[in-house]
Amino acid sequence: MARQATAIKPVRLADVAKAAGVSHGTASNVFSHPEIVREEVRERVKAAADALGYAGPDPKGRLLRAGKVNAIGVATAEPLSYFFDDPFARVVMSGISEICDATGAGLSLVSAINGEHLAWNIQSALVDGFIVFCVEGNWQPVYLTRERKLPFVVLDFGYDEGALSAIGIDNKAGAKLAAEHLLAFGHRRFGVLALDFDEGSSGPVTARRAENATYSGTRDRLYGYLEALADAGIDAANVPIYETGNDVPTVHASLDYMFNLPEPPTALLAMSDRIAMIAIDWLKERGLSVPGDVSIIGFDGVPEAASCKPPLTTIAQPMQEMGRRAARAILDPGQAERRQEMPLELVVRESAGPVSAR
Structure with a gap:
């Protein structure tokens, strides 16, 4: 008859203390203090x-007993590459x-396109709270972190629940x-290079497209543009609007469309600096000068906007300060405001100028 295998009993700190001839408290201090x-x-x-093969106390147990792990989770439904590419x-x-x-805190990036994976990642993350962003159209990270x-903070104003801690901007005011x-x-002839109104959609649209938009940021920026143009007597029906995916293929398609129009x-009003910089390259490749023939303004204020040629005029939001405030709100939740609207700044550079005499 085969002999039944005997389970190996794990070595405990008490075993180490006994072997060393010290108290349990002294053995614990050797590893913790x-x-x-x-x-x-x-x-x-x-x-x-x-000698006993003891590797030390389980850090998870120590952190859980302390009630604080000194780490922040950053959650999104985008792929992990989003944190590095965008x-x-x-x-x-x-x-x-x-x-x-500055505080010695750790960071845990929590991300998964698959909803089941995202749920597990958020539920199992050893963190003191979450910063949630890029969530419009997929509020699952908010539900799961709740x-x-x-404590958690959303870097977005699109979620309309007043009790939610949020840091964001007035997209409409910035676009205006x-x-x-x-x-x-x-300028009197404008084109709008929009972000997507819904996930995965692109192409020419009318102003009514914004009424049923999933992404409130895109909707509000379009409303801001059109309100300013209407105040100047320009009919929205005469403004070509192209929904892009914030990437090279769809931005190129939008420009092919607009610059084949009779007028x-x-x-160009670009809803992101990335769109604007792609557009500048496209225009230059076709012999159109910026801003001599076409003026363009971006939105966001990313560092790359200052170094493109020509440097990009843009509406800058204080992205780094938004990150700082979100982190402070997690590490010291008692000091956080419920809703923090960040200021916007018009950064004037060289990509926008007077309408060409031609």
């Missing part, structure tokens, strides 16, 4: 631990990281400021 234990005692306990996300993360460095009953800047140069625009 070694500075208060005499050197010869430390060496004896460590030698006993090595210019907006990179700057926000730099602000979060700055506060973590279930954890930990952008259009007014180009109007002041005398192409002399001024």
